[in-house]
Amino acid sequence: MHKIDHIVNLLKDYLTGDLDVQQANEVERLFTEHPSLRKIVRELDHENNLREALHAYTELYTNTFREREERVLKDVLSRIKDESRVSKPSFIWRRLTIYASVAAVTIAVLFVAIIRQKKTTVSPSPSVEEIINTFTPGGNKAALTLSSGQQINLSDTYSGIVIDSQIGYEDGTSVFEEGRIAEDEVLTLSTPRGGQYQVTLSDGTKVWLNAESKLRYPYRFSREVRNVELEGEAYFEVVHQRDAPFIVKTAKEKIEVLGTHFNVNSYQTDINSTVALLEGKVKVSSGEDHNTVLKPGQQSVVSRGKIEIRNVNVDECVAWKNGEFMFNNETLENVMKKVARWYDLDIELSSNLKDVEIWGSVSRYDNFNTVLKLIKMTDDRIRFEVTGRRVRFVK
Structure with a gap:
């Protein structure tokens, strides 16, 4: 287990970019000896998912993963046991080292392969920016x-x-x-x-x-x-x-x-x-x-x-009819009533934001993120949280 844990931890450090010179050389030797491992990691690197893999590993190292690991170890021990019946002790220990190394690399490959499988089969959750971009005008x-x-x-x-x-x-x-x-x-x-x-x-x-x-x-x-x-x-x-x-x-x-x-x-x-x-x-x-x-x-x-x-x-009163939102020191509470109706959103403000005054104008035909930029210009400490079509502003 020590050898297996060492290689897995080494790959984890490689994925997060935390290797020193000695560890980098060790990883390079590992890739040279096991080209399949290098190929898998390179594919992950190409997908720009290496740093996310560490987080995925903590989620994926489940009982199922451990069961696979135990099956590999049992296979190694079984082979060593068979060898011990016909071989000398020095030969047995030499074979033990080889089998342990193979087991370690197998587990490491399994670790990276599961991560790769997760990346290709589970669609990533959309970012807040992607969700906001779906809030199109009326x-x-x-x-x-x-x-x-x-x-x-x-x-x-x-x-x-x-x-x-x-x-x-x-x-x-x-x-x-x-x-x-x-x-x-x-x-x-x-x-x-x-x-x-x-x-x-x-x-x-x-x-x-x-x-x-x-x-x-x-x-x-x-x-x-x-x-x-x-x-x-x-x-x-x-x-x-x-x-x-x-x-x-x-x-x-x-x-x-x-x-x-x-x-x-x-x-x-x-x-x-x-x-x-x-x-x-x-x-x-x-x-x-x-x-x-x-x-x-x-x-x-x-x-x-x-x-x-x-x-x-x-002009401010009829701006909506002319395709604009026009705000002249209007409270954020009033602004958001108009915005919510036009973009068909459920908007909530924390109590300390309702009387914040907004000044400026944007086209009613811009996406909702343009309205957000206007609000952030008023006070960049204002943050927003998005759940479905519900937007909550806090500070």
Whole structure:
């Protein structure tokens, strides 16, 4: 066993690059005497797996390995016993040395061969970087649902649908067969996490829907009022009609307009609901007693039934619609809500990171690792852990 252990340990030191000159010469002699061993090790070296082999050896030196080792030793002892019946003592000891050496090399070859087998039969676990690279951005994904509950998954080849003489895609291709939609039909356009879509309503109003959002609207508007309901985030370009106000209802406010461009962010899971005005004039109401009129460049923030008015950079509010994430000293907690919806991830922050402020912008069409780089630029002490599609940030 001493000889066997010595050679195995020698190979272990060779694999980790810890040989002194004497040991290196000994390994070279071993390779010269046993070319098969040199070939196996060279193959491992070619695969850049030598240093990993030591770790694999500690996992592979199991009871099965020991049983194989014992079988080799028993075979050696059996041969020595047979030789002792017909040979002189000095010859026996000489043969013992030879057999012990053969046994040692056999065990060593077995050790390396098992490692090689493990390398070729077990796929290595993907690295964190490889997993992160699979977190690709969202795209054109949406479903259109009728009042009856019938649902149509819309094509991701197109970015939106148009309601005209029929419901069709931008190039005129029909979504439904003609004549199947009643004039008073109420439709729901919904996007999943990682989805976005557009719709041009029957009055010509254009709506861009962000990820994980729903817009309910009639197939045809009445002449007196144009009502839609929103859950999530959407950007509106409302066509002016003097005698038919356009009203957007969310769970937290009502927005009344005649013709204007504005963004509404009203997710049920968020405490605040916001309306940012780019052009025109809108009236925002919350409950019976709170209402305000916004001017371009202003944003209303509804929280627990109360309305606050802020001056904002409207480009930041509609950056998502233009294919960007734009953050101006925004808390990491808010940033990650937006990122999680777009990349369809489950993101968790340690408590000491929620109020960290992020500044910068990245394309919404970059992979998730680009967002990570922006966060690391803010504070390189921030680390992340990945499990499946769950990302946890810690510091």
